[in-house]
Amino acid sequence: MTDFPKSAALMQRGTNFLGCKHAILCGAMSWVSERNLVSAISNAGGFGVIACGAMTPDLLDTEIAETKARTDKPFGVNLITMHPQLFDLIAVCKRHGVTHVVLAGGIPPKGSVEAIKDFGAKVIVFAPTLALAKKLLRSGGDALVIEGMEAGGHIGPVSTSVLAQEFLPELSEDHLVFVAGGIGRGEAIAGYLEMGAVGVQLGTRFACASESIAHPNFKKAFFRAKARDAEASVQVDPRLPVIPVRALKNKGTEEFTAKQIEVAGNLDREEVDMGEAQLQIEHYWAGALRRAVIDGDVENGSLMAGQSVGMVKQEEPVADIIQQLMRESEEALARR
Structure with missing residues (x-):
């Protein structure tokens, strides 16, 4: 039963x-x-x-x-x-x-x-x-x-x-x-x-x-958020096929855009190849997520969240x- x-x-x-x-x-x-x-x-x-x-x-x-x-x-x-x-x-x-x-x-x-x-x-x-x-x-x-x-x-x-x-x-x-x-x-x-x-x-x-x-700061950010706050990241260079990531908008999401510009510049100067460029992007995400979830840095870390976050109270x-x-x-x- x-x-x-x-x-x-x-x-x-x-x-x-x-x-x-x-x-x-x-x-x-x-x-x-x-x-x-x-x-x-x-x-x-x-x-x-x-x-x-x-x-x-x-x-x-x-x-x-x-x-x-x-x-x-x-x-x-x-x-x-x-x-x-x-x-x-x-x-x-x-x-x-x-x-x-x-x-x-x-x-x-x-x-x-x-x-x-x-x-x-x-x-x-x-x-x-x-x-x-x-x-x-x-x-x-x-x-x-x-x-x-x-x-x-x-x-x-x-x-x-x-x-x-x-x-x-x-x-x-x-x-x-x-x-x-x-x-x-x-x-x-x-x-x-x-x-x-x-x-x-x-x-x-x-x-x-x-x-x-997850750190109490991370959870509090979820409790305060509305559905519209969970935004998809922007791809700044078509040569870097970055899979969009949905996260709560903060300083960290802005830093990710800057990171893409930096890596694209390295590609222009042939300082890295495409594989290494994409790996740098992935490593950025892994580190940014840890800063938010484990360390509680909700300003600079990545607050990955779906749009259902508005229902988490x-x-x-x-x-x-x-x-x-x-x-x-x-x-x-x-x-x-």
Whole structure:
């Protein structure tokens, strides 16, 4: 039996796949989606995901072990496809028997999906276009996350509602599709479930949970923010194909624009090649995010947040957030 029968029925394929009670994934937020938040989400019936980001294999090894010490429920690991040690990180996941690996940040390199499936783990992929989604699912992806531009962090150009209308009618019958980006309430979850999604992914709503290690200054910035304050970064040079990042506007977002101009100048003078230029941009983001999340420097750090930030008003336990989302979804479905 479940307290949320209508929602549970629509999430059934998602919960069967994830092995959890509610098909609500936590988005992988660097510095935030670590052992404490991930284990709390899994313990509360959701599905926590460790954000590996730029971690070394040794750091990921420790993070997985510490998460397992805090929960006996399933959780996943998010790996960035461009990580230079991707296959070493996959080996760490294999050693720990990780059940689900999320591949994000680009097309998975040759052999990576096979290496994950080789030890029995499920592969979750992201795709910004329908054609790429079909290709990744044909190539071994077990489930897909479609993420709209309302999300925080690195984003694509299309809104969640449009992606859902485009992808779900085509894919939902034969494939497992989770929807992400701008989701802050259960009524939205109910709508996407009715359209064929098997679950959802939220990041911003969990960033300020009681169990999140984010600095109090970081959380206060979220509580004060409105949806319009979460802006996408501007690309200043077409030679630097910087993926836009959505974050709360502050001095740090202005500094990022200046950083792009600086790196473009280095390219002009041939002081760096394109690969190094792009790496400098990525390293900037990693450092800026740490300054905000860990050090509490909300002026110069990066306050990555989705547009649902306007719905985040206070610190709440993860279990309460998940219960509220499921209750809102159930009530919405009951009114249909």
